[in-house]
Amino acid sequence: MGAAVDEPTSFAFLDGFADADLNPNPDMPISQNTFTFTEHDGGARAVYVSTFASADGRHQVLDMGVVEGSTSASDQIDDLIAS
Incomplete structure (x- = not known):
């Protein structure tokens, strides 16, 4: 699938690992990731799916x-949107 944007409901991307020069590391796994946004109780619900x-x-x-890294990044979204 690769990268895709369906504004304002979702976006998708491939995620992998790279060396210090940003060369992809073929020895590490790549995941297909999708963020989907829906209205929920007067706000928004974000669902993140990562497939290997x-x-x-x-x-x-x-x-x-x-899990810890993704949670830390997701916890910063509200502040990012507010700025």
Whole structure:
């Protein structure tokens, strides 16, 4: 699927790993990611889905702390939108 934008309801992108020179690291997994936004109780609900080609790839990034990193990034969205 790659990158796509369906403003204002969703956007999608590939996420992977790179070295210090931003060269993709082929030894690390790549995930297809989609953010979807819907109205909910007078506000907005954001749903984030990350799909990996294999369970091994998913486990690899889970072991590296992807949940904590994604949560930290998501927790900054309200401040970003307000600025």
